[in-house]
Amino acid sequence: MLLIRPIKAADYSALLQIATESGAGFTSLPMDEQKLSHKIAHSEQSFAADIKSPGEQGYLFVMEDTQTGEILGTTGIEAAVGLNNPFYHFHKSTVVHHSAELKAVNPVEVLTLCNDYTGSTEVCSLFLREPFRVGLNGRFLSKVRFMFMAEQPQRFAKLVIAEMRGEADENGIPPFWHWLQNNFFNMEFSKADYLIGVGKKGFIADLMPRYPIYVGLLPVEAQQVIGKVHHNTMPALKLLEKEGFTHRGYVDLFDAGPTVEAQLKQIKSVRLSHKIKVQISTDEQLTGPSQLGICNCETEQFRATFSDNCYLDKASHTLVVTSAIADALNVQNGDNVRYLNLDKGAK
Incomplete structure (x- = not known):
């Protein structure tokens, strides 16, 4: 039988294996032993706490084969993001330039750095190991979070979001990252990805462009991946879309993958x-x-x-x-x- 339960300290080795298999770009499970141990301890504290309203809690679940004891995957929920560490996105919108004298109207797309999702609940860390991506395993690993939220609504915000991993090349480097690296960051993607995963986000405020970025001025390779998901993430996105999640123009800073959102009460598995x-x-x-x-x-x-x-x-x-x-x-x-x-x- 497959059982989903809260993670515990004894699952550390399995979580480390999942973090290894998930690869670069999966920032919610960084390849950092101290950070992973902290996530487990924080999850245990969150499940044990008597909560009246969402805060810094983080809930991490594992899927276990009860016959073998093997951990097949994990899934998680962050109760309220951005309360202590800034939670950044780009928002893609349209600005209209208008000249009455020339009778010209020119709509242009821009990316604006923002913290609009601060305080929202985030579903995250969904990863099912490849040998077990069969049947209903992945679907239930995604839906179980919403069943828990339906039972414990006081622990979560009214708005629920999910960050989707963006496109990357054969080396795991997002095309969107290259222009950021060349113009604003003097570091490799692996280092930036690691810093985000362990919660060290101060460099973003220090180095990220502070003004709206005209999409049309970006390299074509960067423009083409804005709002696109990594092929391995497409099944997770489709599951969320069936739950009622939609994309409203918010994308990740480094890989430009879409962030989708839904009102908690309107999520299909909650209803x-x-x-x-x-x-x-x-x-x-x-x-x-x-x-x-x-x-x-x-x-x-x-x-x-x-x-x-x-x-x-x-x-x-x-x-x-x-x-x-x-x-x-x-x-x-x-x-x-x-x-x-x-x-x-x-x-």
Whole structure:
């Protein structure tokens, strides 16, 4: 059985392996042992805290194969970004130059440095190891964050965002980075990427251009990747778009990948997940009509899985599950759980 749960200190080696496999550009999991250890400890503290409103909390989950103990992937949530460390983006917009005398109207695109997403909740750190990118694994690893947020809305902001990794060349260097490096930064991309990952962002305020940048003056290679995602990130973007996330012109400073956003209450998996009481069946061969994502209603002891070994009993308004699922979720008869239909096209 595949189980999603909060990360713990014993998962450090697995998280380091995931950080290694995710490669450059995946700044939320930097290749820094001290930073990764801190992320785990911070996540444990966040899950344990009694929270009334979003703050500096960070929640990191892992997907575990309960039979082998192997960690297959990770996914995370930052409750409110930019409260201590600045959270920068470029915003792409259109400025219209108008000359009444010449009867000329000339719209031009510009990039403006901003902190508009300060205080927003960010879903991040979604990475499923390549051998396990099958079936519903990736879909549930993404959706489980929204089930947790639906159950614990006081912990999160009204606006939820996700930064998508931008395009890069065969060496992992974003084409958008080259013009920044040549004109503003005297460092390699790997160093800038590392500094961002470990939270050292002061150099951005020191070196980044402070005035709007005319897109038409950038090299063609840089212009072409603004708002484009890395091919490995396309599946994650499509999942978020199906949840209702949209791109409103905000892009990453270094690779120009898009940042997408949605109102928490309007996210599909938030709207369509429901709380219900659980009923444990004695039939271990139980098979229902749909694959359901199911989680308990705990915080520090949060557990989630997906299976078709369950079904909705409309007469008793309960979710009937096998004892194996109940044990995995640490629930008993009559306990509340939250469920979500994972089948494609489910309403």
